[in-house]
Amino acid sequence: MSSFTGFFSNTIVIDKTLWQIWLMGLTVDNAINVALVQHRKRAAAAGALRPEQNQVAHFVTTQYRNFEIIEGFLHQPRQLSSQPLFPMPQSTKQFLIESYYGFDERVIRELLGKKLTSRVRKELEEVCSRTRVHIISCRRMFDNLKRIIKRVEDADAEMVSVIQREFLLPQDLAQQYANIIFINNYRFDTTKKRIAHLRFSDFVYVASIFMTHFTASTKTVLEELDASLAQDSRDLRALLFNSKETLEQLRVATAAQLASLGQQHILERAGASAFKVLLRNIMSIGAGLINNREIRDLFATIQEKVVDPCIAFPWSAADMSLFLDTVMAQFCGIGPAGLIESEVVNAQTRKRYSGAFARLVTAIKLAGMRLHAAAVGTQ
Structure with a gap:
């Protein structure tokens, strides 16, 4: 004994x-x-x-x-x-x-945006072949992710805290799982040819931007993307593009502020229509946040409608960032070149929409800079 x-x-x-x-x-x-x-x-x-x-x-x-x-x-x-x-x-x-609960990013990259069904589990043999990760290890990663998803779906608290509490994982790993779950929950398409060069780290970073700026809150994984942001984006699109005067005032104010910074070449290099095209595309992306198909294509849409045109201008990621920061500053009435004197975008309108405008443009800027860096790095 x-x-x-x-x-x-x-x-x-x-x-x-x-x-x-x-x-x-x-x-x-x-x-x-x-x-x-x-x-x-x-x-x-x-x-x-x-x-x-x-x-x-x-x-x-x-x-x-x-x-x-x-x-x-x-x-x-x-x-x-x-x-x-x-x-x-x-x-x-x-x-x-x-x-x-650690994982090989190559394997999880193959699972991003998918519903983890028994059919997908059977396809792990192909994942094993493409990634050269042993099938037993692939299955462990699949089962771990599915186990965490099931536990999060049943919880009411914020995702990262639930994952940390229930699986005793460090915050950085729990955050990665939360980003993966967010991508899979909304079935973001990560397979399109236009974004085939993106790595796992690119997707989870951009997903964290979406979680921060595009959801009403991050209390549960199943919460819908913020419908009020989509509505505000539609209103803003109408406000800016139904009035040539408003759009022109914003363009002139942006150009003036860039010139004061010695960066007038940014708009000059892009061409006369660049301002209008980019702003319309950004507002349309925001307006589509309640459409399931547009949500699925969000990564590819930002790449196609924002990043690729900027690369073609050509703009660096820093150029794109400065341009969008300047547009935000002018719309929100920040600085001497703001739209404070505008007859259309008056103080009341700015107060109503500046938060949504800044939130949308900031998200597109942060996501766009990461996608820009990834695209340029593959050329």
């Missing part, structure tokens, strides 16, 4: 190298071969006897058996802290949780 008690009180040894090999989906035989090479190198460096193969094989096999049992607790990470079978330091538990 004492030996039984002693066994449970001993801290379990987790070989972190073998754990990573197991997470990769490699077999016991693969792991034994890797472990033999490592142990022999260590023995040679220390001038010690080389380990017997059967000793290494026994150690690896035992580790793998333990990993398979531990995996059951990791499906609900909070259980790992309370289970008595494997006593271990908190730092080891946290390592196991974070590494188990």
Whole structure:
């Protein structure tokens, strides 16, 4: 009985190298071969006897058996802290949780925008072939993402806090999962040829911009994109483009402010119609935030309607940013060149719409700069 008690009180040894090999989906035989090479190198460096193969094989096999049992607790990470079978330091538990829920960006890039159905899980063989990530590892990432999505769907609190609380993940990893879930929930199309060059990191960054600026709040993943922003964008489009005087006043004020900064070349380089085209495209993007099809195409639309024209002008990402910042400043009446004297965009109208205008243009600016950098980097 004492030996039984002693066994449970001993801290379990987790070989972190073998754990990573197991997470990769490699077999016991693969792991034994890797472990033999490592142990022999260590023995040679220390001038010690080389380990017997059967000793290494026994150690690896035992580790793998333990990993398979531990995996059951990791499906609900909070259980790992309370289970008595494997006593271990908190730092080891946290390592196991974070590494188990870590993922290969190439695999998740393949899953972005999709509903995680059984059919998609069956297609992981193709994902495995394209990414060269072992199928077992691909399935783990798929199942982890699906498990987190299910837990978030049932919660009322803000996504990142729910993920942190329920899965004990650090904030940066929880935020990445929240961005992925946001993309998948709204079925954003990440497969179009125009944006095929974008990496996982580009998508999750831009998704975080959408979450911040395009939703009414971030309390739950299923909350609709902000319908009031879409309505304000439609109103703004009508306000600006049904009155040539208003649009011209805004263009002149923008040009004057850029000139005062010594940046008049930005509009000169773009051509006479650039101001009108870009502003109309941005307002149309905002107006489409209640249309499911337009929402699905949001990444590609920003690339096509905002980023590609700016690259063609040609503008750098900094040029595009300065232009949009200046347009915002003039519409909102900031600075001496604002529209304070405008007969159409009066103080009351600015007060009503400046928040929505700034919110929309800021989101397009931040998303556009990231997409611009990604596009230029591939040329």
